[in-house]
Every structure is written in structure tokens, then in C-alpha cells.
Amino acid sequence: MTRGRPLLVVLCVVSVVQVAPLLWALSTSLKPLEDAYAFPPSFSVSDAEWGNYAEVFAKLPFARFLLNSTLITIAAVTGAVFTSSLAGYALARLPLGGKRLMFALLLASMMLPSQVLLIPHFVTFEMLGWVGTYKPLIVPAWLGGGAFNVFLFRQFFKSIPRSVEEAAMLDGASRWQCYWHVLLPMAKPAVITTAVLSFMFHWRSFLGPLLYLADFRAFPVSLGLRMYQTMAGTWINLLMAASVVAVVPLIVVFVIGQRHLTGALDVSSGDS
Numbered sequence: 001m002t003r004g005r006p007l008l009v010v011l012c013v014v015s016v017v018q019v020a021p022l023l024w025a026l027s028t029s030l031k032p033l034e035d036a037y038a039f040p041p042s043f044s045v046s047d048a049e050w051g052n053y054a055e056v057f058a059k060l061p062f063a064r065f066l067l068n069s070t071l072i073t074i075a076a077v078t079g080a081v082f083t084s085s086l087a088g089y090a091l092a093r094l095p096l097g098g099k100r101l102m103f104a105l106l107l108a109s110m111m112l113p114s115q116v117l118l119i120p121h122f123v124t125f126e127m128l129g130w131v132g133t134y135k136p137l138i139v140p141a142w143l144g145g146g147a148f149n150v151f152l153f154r155q156f157f158k159s160i161p162r163s164v165e166e167a168a169m170l171d172g173a174s175r176w177q178c179y180w181h182v183l184l185p186m187a188k189p190a191v192i193t194t195a196v197l198s199f200m201f202h203w204r205s206f207l208g209p210l211l212y213l214a215d216f217r218a219f220p221v222s223l224g225l226r227m228y229q230t231m232a233g234t235w236i237n238l239l240m241a242a243s244v245v246a247v248v249p250l251i252v253v254f255v256i257g258q259r260h261l262t263g264a265l266d267v268s269s270g271d272s
Helices: 004-029 051-059 062-093 099-109 114-128 135-142 147-159 162-170 175-186 188-204 207-212 221-228 236-268
Strands: none
Touching: 004 236, 051 062, 051 236, 062 099, 062 135, 062 147, 062 175, 062 188, 062 221, 062 236, 099 147, 114 135, 114 207, 135 188, 135 207, 147 188, 162 175, 175 188, 188 221, 188 236, 207 221, 221 236
């Protein structure tokens, strides 16, 4: 019991450090603008201004920003789960030549900084005429779903005994039926983990929308938040209120899927 106390103290300190910014944003979102800029700063709220949340939607088309983010994220998450599970199944089960080399290249791509690919991606999408649309933000998720997601599904499918698939094939199931009706339902933790991580990535994505979108009516939440910063100054209380609204979907999705995250990530750390 005594040995566990230092660890408990460390965990409490880390928890406070992690939660403090969210509490600060919440308290600031309920203050009038002059109190939000008061010095010294304080977490306390003397008279809660709940109208700030209504003003968030009145000042700017924030509901449109939320809808845009929802459309982009759902389309991208669907593609990421579907195509990464297909690629993971192929690497885990199909008798492909050069499969080890392909898996090694997949792992190597995870070490490549995404910033290195910004210019090649932009040039490619500009040549395709996709700049100014949602296609650069959605279509790549349908082309493999991301290296880590493929790796996660590959490891999970390898952990399922081959006898399960062989029994289905003896009953007349095709490869597609084995994947869709047998292995994919058994890989529910990997599906949920991929969906949660992809949702968080695409919902928070800032650089991609900044590069490819110009019309503010097409902005997702990540870009919409910047519009509460004006030449005359920042509506910091409205910015914090909008940030609180924007983070709620992330919290909900994480709470729903968090119990599956540990199991799927444990499987991903197994033998390759």
C-alpha cells in the first residue's frame, strides 16, 4: 500500500495538469470579456454569462462549422476503418508474395514526418482539381486508412486462430465472406479503436483544412475557431465557449470507445 502512494500522487498531479486547461476554458467561457482579460487571472466566475454560448452561434456560423466537421469526419472514419481492415486482412491472411517487405515498408512509413509530404500532396491535389473541396481531407482515408490502422488490424487478425477461418471456408464461405462475416465482427476492439483514433484525428485536423479550403462557409470547427480572433482583438470568452462545444464530441466518442482501446493496443504490441 505504501509503495503505491507515490504513484497515486504522481497520477493525481498529472490528472490535474491535464484537466486544468479544460477547466480554464470552461470558466473563461462563462465570463464577460473584461473579466476574461482580468489580471491576475482566476478560475472563479462571479456571475456566469451563459449567453456566451448562444452568442457563439450568433456571431459566426458555428453550427455550419460543426456540420462540416461532422460530414468530413464521418466520411473519413468510414473509409479509414473499411480500407485499413481490408489491408490488414490481406497482410495477415492472404498468401501474397513479398508480404514481409510490404509490412516493413508500412512500418517505415510510420516514421516519416507528415510535413515531408505536404508539398507533394498539395501538388497532386491541385493537379486533380481537388483544392477548395473536401476530397483531399476524405479520399486519402479511403486509400488504406493510415499505416498505424493497417498495422493494428494486421496484428489483430493474426491473433485470431486460423482454424476459425478454415472452418468457415469448409462451410463454403469465400475469402470476402470470411473477412466480412467472420473475422471483422471478431475484430470489434480494433474497429472501435481505429474509429475512435481516426475520429479524434480528423475532428482536430487543422493543417489540412487550412491548406485546401478557402471559403469560410466550408470551414470545419478547427478553422472556425480562428475566426473568433479579429483584427480588433480576440473574443476570448467566445473562443473558449466555442472550444468547449467543439471538444464535447471528442469526449463523448472517447468515453464510449475507451474500454476497447486497451485490448486492441495490447494485441498490436504482440509478435509481428
